[in-house]
Amino acid sequence: MQASAGLVAGSHNRNELVVIRQDGESAPKPLEQLSGQICHICGDDVGLTVDGELFVACNECAFPICTTCYDYERREGNQVCPQCKTRFKRLKGCARVDGDEEEDGDDDLENEFNVQQHGAAAALGAEAMLHGHMSYGRGFDSDVHHVVNTVPQLPLLTNGQIVDDIPPEQHALVPSFMAAGAKRIHPITFLDPPLPVQPRSMDPSKDLAAYGYGSVAWKQRMEHWKQKQDRLYMSRDDNGAKDFDYDADAPDLPLMDEARQPLSRKLPIPSSQINPYRMIIMIRLVVLGFFFHYRVMNPVNDAYALWLISVICEIWFGLSWILDQFPKWLPIDRETYLDRLSLRYEKEGQPSQLSPVDIFVSTVDPLKEPPLVTANTVLSILAVDYPVDKVSCYVSDDGAAMLTFEALSETSEFARKWVPFCKKFNIEPRAPEWYFAQKIDYLKDKVLPSFVKDRRAMKRDYEEFKVRINALVAKAQKVPEEGWTMQDGTPWPGNNVRDHPGMIQVFLGQSGGHDTDGNELPRLVYVSREKRPGFNHHKKAGAMNALVRVSAVLTNAPYMLNLDCDHYINNSKALRESMCFMMDPLMGKRVCYVQFPQRFDGIDRNDRYANRNTVFFDINMKGLDGIQGPIYVGTGCVFRRQALYGFDAPKAKKTQSRTCNCLPKWCCCGCLCSGKRKKKKTNRPKFEMKKQTTKKRDALPLFALEGTEKGVEGVEGENVGERPEEKLEKKFGQSPVFVASTLLEDGGALRIASPASLLKEAIHVISCGYEDKTEWGKEVGWIYGSVTEDILTGFKMHCHGWRSIYCIPARPAFKGSAPINLSDRLHQVLRWALGSVEIFLSRHCPLWYGYGGGLKWLERFSYINATIYPWTSIPLLAYCTLPAVCLLTGKFITPELSNVASLWFLSLFISIFATSILEMRWSGVGIDEWWRNEQFWVIGGVSAHLFAVFQGLLKVLAGVDTNFTVTSKGGDDDQFSELYAFKWTTLLIPPTTLLIINLIGVVAGVSNAINNGYESWGPLFGKLFFAFWVIIHLYPFLKGLLGRQNRTPTIIIVWSILLASIFSLLWVRVDPFLAKSDGPKLEECGLDCF
Secondary structure, eight states, X not given: OOGGGOEEEEETTTTEEEEEOOTTOXXXXXXXXXXXXXXXXXXXXXXXXXXXXXXXXXXXXXXXXXXXXXXXXXXXXXXXXXXXXXXXXXXXXXXXXXXXXTTOSOOOHHHHTOOOOHHHXXXXXXXXHHHHHEEOOOOXXXXXXXXXXXXXXXOEEETTEEEOOSOGGGOSOXXXXXXXXXXXXXXXXXXXXTSOOEEOOOOTTSOGGGGTSOOHHHHHHHHHHHHHHHHHHHHTOXXXXXXXXXXXXXXXXXXXXXXXXXXXXXXXXXXXXXXXXXXXXXXXXXXXXXXXXXXXXXXXXXXXXXXXXXXXXXXXXXXXXXXXXXXXXXXXXXXXXXXXXXXXXXXXXXXXXXXXXXXXXXXXXXXXXXXXXXXXXXXXXXXXXXXXXXXXXXXXXXXXXXXXXXXXXXHHHHHHHHHHHHHHHTOSOOOHHHHHTXXXXXXXXXXXXXXXXXXXXXXXXXXXXXXXXXXXXXHTTSOOTTOOBXXXXXXXXXXXXXXXXXXXXXXXXXXXXXXXXXXXXXXXEEEXXXXXXXXXXXXXXXXXXXXXXXXXXXXXXXXXXXXXXXXXXXXXXXXXXXXXXXXXXXXXXXXEEEEOOXXXXXXXXXXXXOOSOHHIIIIIHHHHHTTTOOOOOSSSEEEEHHHHTTOOOOOOOOOOOSSOOSSOTTOOXXXXXOSOOOOOOOOOOHHHHHHXXXXXXXXXXXXXXXXXXXXXXXXXXXXXXXXXXXXXXXXXXXXXXXXXXXXXXXXXXXXXXXXXXXXXXXXXXXXXXXXXXXXXXXXXXXXXXXXOHHHHXXXXXXXXXXXXXXXXXXXXXXXEEOOOSHHHHHXXXXXXXXXXXXHHTSTTOTTTSOTTTTOOHHHHHHHHHXXXXXXXXXXXXXXXXXXXXXXXXXXXXXXXXXXXXXXXXXXXXXXXXXXXXXXXHHHOOOHHHHHHHHHHHXXXXXXXXXXXXXXXXXXXXXXXXXXXXXXXXXXXXXXXXXGGOOOOOGGGHHHHHHHHHHHHHXXXXXXXXXXXXXXXXXXXXXXXXXXXXXXXXXXXXXXXXXXXTTOOOHHHXXXXXXXXXXXXXXXXXXXXXXXXXXXXXXXXXXXXXX
């Protein structure tokens, strides 16, 4: 992958491929010549001889082979050239092997009998295994027959010690060889995309030693190691949960040195804080039961409709509270040890062993998502504290905007100065806009004398960079009639946003990606997927899936981080924080993603509209982390690539129980059964059993599927004789390179393919029809079917048995910008709620999906709550209307309270406040943040959530699609100028109407009490409290409605007053709660009136 290749644009379906040269190049380079002189076996550079000349292994045909492959072929192979079949001659600097001619002309006594070191031999063995898993075969003439009997001397590493006393025939790594009469298979460069992948055949019934993967001695050691690990898992199970969390204080945990200690640990909430909290929850649940018993058994006969509506609403609120409360039963904190991570994977004098990470940044409209914001996010990624060869940044431009492309080009040039400055002085954050905007002492902890001078120079360079970006934005305001053209005069391929080819540009890569100090920079790749009319592109989820495939073809890192374009890396060690969980040898294999909390810049101190969402991120998410992990919130999340591919999580071995498992775990009574349990006969239909069997086959390791030519016995259907490669193509698509990359659990790019062919394949996997008839969006990648694809994607992973981790570093890992004005905030909440309604009305609804998988019950409660919360808007709107109705009619929703009833009401209010106070105590959330969250729950519930329910019903039932608005990511120069900005939206009408009718009801109720005397004040207090509860919760909305200098649109006031007046007059004219009578009831007074 080279940065000098230029912009590659094309369409796989149309068989088009164009390489647009960069400005300054004399002529466009043919795509076939981008690779250079590389080895046709392993893909490495051929290298030089000891004399400094180009290494040539075969003097007859000059077939390109590197020194490593040449030595390996002479020692372990058939000792002939793969192309011309001429026997290799010993070259200078190479060791002598059996069969070398005595009269060869080189006298190289000092290297003639040298043997390679163990490290190089181990690398060759691993390379042979890699090629055994995935290589492209080429047959030779059948007259060449060789049987390899030489066994490489590969020492085995066990528990940090080298074991050399095992017989050579029992070594765990055995070179793959072919029997006599067979053709030798040599991996070749992948140059022809239609050439199918030929995975190595493996028979699961045979011993793995036949394929070079194991032996008897190896199996014995592995079995001993597994038993030891099982004991570790049993000793660390502290909460009874069968996940892969562990207790760092377990006595059997190997703590031999600092590098062997765990990379993270759980920090349970102190018992003095969590036990009272749990006790109050149970008390509140009991009180709630008695409260509902009283409300149901004591109807209000003269206001029966009001009473019935209020009881239904209260029951719904109670169920919603249960779904929200019990997933917070086991909150935990976590702590990471970055020093142990470095000791284990970054040993001095050796290459870093940290896993590579592909980072995705998605953007659509550069006018709503300013390029300067995206540039700061990319710069913070390129300057992250992580090995540069392990980081690749992919920017998805789903709007195919030339403005984004040119801004990214400017960003790549500025990064050559910015990245060395960040790493030299270790500054935080590494997004220049926010670094220079900090109002702190920037000289603190800085000791280098050149810092002040370099900082001033860098600030000047950044200001010049901002001017160039602003010039590009100003130029993009007016689109030319002929469309945009690039610097060399080539028309921009994305001039038609809805009909353009796929585009890929490698700005920074292995060649050309160096900073001003000469150090290598991380990879930076621009990607714009192909779009054509008539295709469903699935918005952001489709763009993310395209990035998954492109990154798998080009770099194939085992882990991926996705960020919104406005979320920059605030903590340069954020990737290391996530690797403390992902690369942990005990728990890492079952972790599908590590979610970081969202933190925001540019929010006013009062946080009027609860943009920080602190209650959710610091209370709810901590509670979920103690069960099966937090839900995925769309950004700031590090994924395991294999989990996104729809594979099941590794299964933990269940320990044998001495008690009967007939009864549930919570049952404490004695078991009535004796003896063995009889296997229950299932009466499920055949197609369900077939589906389950197919699912089990999908969960098998992929290498077990390779080479299986026959179907599974006992399974009927059309897919009985389906080959594994066909099955993988149906799941992942018609790309042999991408399918081959999915077989590598630990990631890694395919070195057997040239950069030219990789770019061709990358264009292929982002074509608009690639996902047709595949499982992309259904079981693989980001899941389609909802505008909130994040919740749905995380839910599917948890159903596959994976668990997630919630990581809260001391310094926030990522920070973003939030829509701080009322209109944008409500539209954002509307989009989230609409996605939840879509999930609720789909087949993926947590109420009925995912049973029998790995989803835990409390985790299911949280997902149910995340999908049904918009429906709470209907009872909430009715409940907020009741105070005004009661004040206007003189009726109330409860009868006159007795002493016992007053006790239940008082107990309920006390338990509600006690629960909230104890939550704030163990979570650290402030009372002001908690109160803002309560207020906006009512504001969003009676506006955005209500509209989301109706829009979701129209979309699912009537097919009427509604487009969401991308929230603004930038503001004016004034820090909080957008706070008072006001935009017309129909979402403002319901809460405004509620405010007006409740205010009218308060005025009417007080006036009626004044007219009727002292006795009417007593019943009025309950109604006034009810009305003020609504008004206080809507107070932030009222302040936002008035805005600065009372700039509320007239249409809002007119419509709200009109609706409130009609509602009030209707209740004055027709009062259904007044007793009906034919006329006045007359009684004799006892006086003679005549």
